[in-house]
Amino acid sequence: MADNIDGLSVAINTAIVTALKELHTALPGKIVSFDPDTQLAAVQPTIKRIYVTRSAEGETRTAIDLPQLINVPVCFPQAGGFSLTFPVEEGDECLLVFCERSIDLWWDYGDVQNPGAKRFHSLSDAIAVLGISSKSNVVSDYSEDEIQLRNEYASSVISIDGAGAIRVDAGSGTLTLKAADIVLDGDVSSTGTFTNNGVNIGSTHIHPQGNDSDGDVQVPTGPPQ
Numbered sequence: 001m002a003d004n005i006d007g008l009s010v011a012i013n014t015a016i017v018t019a020l021k022e023l024h025t026a027l028p029g030k031i032v033s034f035d036p037d038t039q040l041a042a043v044q045p046t047i048k049r050i051y052v053t054r055s056a057e058g059e060t061r062t063a064i065d066l067p068q069l070i071n072v073p074v075c076f077p078q079a080g081g082f083s084l085t086f087p088v089e090e091g092d093e094c095l096l097v098f099c100e101r102s103i104d105l106w107w108d109y110g111d112v113q114n115p116g117a118k119r120f121h122s123l124s125d126a127i128a129v130l131g132i133s134s135k136s137n138v139v140s141d142y143s144e145d146e147i148q149l150r151n152e153y154a155s156s157v158i159s160i161d162g163a164g165a166i167r168v169d170a171g172s173g174t175l176t177l178k179a180a181d182i183v184l185d186g187d188v189s190s191t192g193t194f195t196n197n198g199v200n201i202g203s204t205h206i207h208p209q210g211n212d213s214d215g216d217v218q219v220p221t222g223p224p225q
Helices: 002-021 104-109
Strands: 026-035 040-045 049-055 058-064 069-075 093-098 126-130 146-150 157-161 166-169
Touching: 026 126, 040 093, 040 126, 069 093
Parallel strands: 069 126
Antiparallel strands: 026 040, 026 093, 040 069, 049 058, 093 126, 146 157, 157 166
């Protein structure tokens, strides 16, 4: 009797473990390709699945890649009519989140929908959340005191600190402001060369003073104040 109970317990445990292997929750992944128009990606899960084969000689464990996932929606931060977007490149790391029910109808139509299929926690219902990094790809020169919008090597950075100060470090690049009117309220200072339409507006730039009342050309004595 005890042997039968033990055998049943093993069978139940095996069935539970087998079922859990098909229940997907979240895995790291790697972008294979990205369509900027649809914002769908092909993603390769980066944790292999282990298959166990049992025989009289013992167990054999084989590591197999999970299949490449296609048409995976990519998550960008957005709300209230605003969004933050950035280029997505092959090899970018991401977190794959597997929805508990089919998201097919929701993806096509939005709002509240019925499940599009009878599957649960399936590889087919993944969403790619960008931003997670493995140890070798963590953000370099991470700032503990500021929020930053930056490129990988921090050669171009927009920073906001806790006091509300905004700093733009463009390196050797060009910062372009496109607006009908740009209003600067307060003192503006520059420690480098400030050029407007090819003209150096600085300590070496002076305006001609025109003629005096006798018709004589006045000698410029310095930059405009």
